[in-house]
Amino acid sequence: MSTAGGTTATSLRVRTADDVPVDTPRVPAREAAERELSKPMYHENDPSFLERAIDRFWEWVNDLFDAASGASPGGAVGLVVIVLLVVLLAAGLWLRLGTPQRTPSPEGHLFDDGPRSAAEHRAAAETHAAAHRWNQAVQEQMRAVVRSLEERALLDPRPGRTADEAAAEAGHTLPVHADRLRAAAREFDDVTYGGRTADEPAYQRLSELDDDLERTKPLLSGASQGAAE
Numbered sequence: 315m316s317t318a319g320g321t322t323a324t325s326l327r328v329r330t331a332d333d334v335p336v337d338t339p340r341v342p343a344r345e346a347a348e349r350e351l352s353k354p355m356y357h358e359n360d361p362s363f364l365e366r367a368i369d370r371f372w373e374w375v376n377d378l379f380d381a382a383s384g385a386s387p388g389g390a391v392g393l394v395v396i397v398l399l400v401v402l403l404a405a406g407l408w409l410r411l412g413t414p415q416r417t418p419s420p421e422g423h424l425f426d427d428g429p430r431s432a433a434e435h436r437a438a439a440e441t442h443a444a445a446h447r448w449n450q451a452v453q454e455q456m457r458a459v460v461r462s463l464e465e466r467a468l469l470d471p472r473p474g475r476t477a478d479e480a481a482a483e484a485g486h487t488l489p490v491h492a493d494r495l496r497a498a499a500r501e502f503d504d505v506t507y508g509g510r511t512a513d514e515p516a517y518q519r520l521s522e523l524d525d526d527l528e529r530t531k532p533l534l535s536g537a538s539q540g541a542a543e
Contacts, residue, residue, distance in 0.1 A: 424460060424477050424502075432462035436524070439517070448512040449505050455520040456502040459495075459527060460484075468532050477502040487532045494523050 430438075435458035442451035460480045463469040468487050469480060481499035485492030498520055504510040 424457060424475055424480060430457075430461070432458045432465055435461055439521070443514075443517050446514075448514060448517055451517045452501060452505050452512040452520055455517060455524060456498055459498065459520065459524045462524065462527065466532075488527065488530055491523065491527060491530060494519075494526075498523055 435454050439451045439454035439458060442448070442454060456477060460469065460475075460477070463480070463484050464471045469483055477499035478496075481492075481495035485495050488495070501512070501516055501520065505512045505516075
């Protein structure tokens with residue numbers, strides 16, 4: 315009995331010694347699998363980044379719709395009714411108020427209403443200044459400056475002229491005030507189109523420029539040519 319048992323134990327030990335199991339550690343095995351799966355051949359039919367982003371977006375919309383359906387009275391039908399009411403309300407406001415006006419660009423016209431004299435623009439500027447409406451005071455005072463130059467035939471009356479164009483043209487005839495004219499045009503554009511707020515000193519600068527221009531004699535082209543010769 316002992317011999318047979320010893321033989322059996324010996325054979326088990328031999329088999330155990332011969333049959334060495336292959337035991338691969340977990341981390342290297344996972345890394346090997348990741349390297350294998352990262353090969354391009356396994357990803358030829360994967361969706362692109364844009365397709366994945368679109369899918370995620372529609373999943374988000376679907377989740378949002380489901381959440382809104384659960385919160386609105388009547389579920390999905392109630393949500394559709396609410397959306398239709400919002401659309402009808404927006405259409406009614408559009409018809410009532412009209413098409414929204416675009417913000418004019420810095421190349422907008424200097425005069426936005428019917429023709430008025432320089433005296434009328436000055437009076438309007440003074441009225442706005444008395445009420446501390448400095449933006450409107452600066453705008454009207456700049457219009458008074460340009461209209462006065464047109465009335466003195468130093469500028470040709472031209473519809474659609476911008477403040478920058480008027481300042482550049484007047485600067486050739488009144489070169490001593492060219493810099494102040496350009497600064498006044500920038501002030502007008504900043505207030506009218508740039509969203510900036512004017513103040514009393516800005517209005518005073520334009521009012522003083524208007525007075526100085528009234529007292530300044532123009533530089534005629536013939537005189538400038540004679541001086542050049």
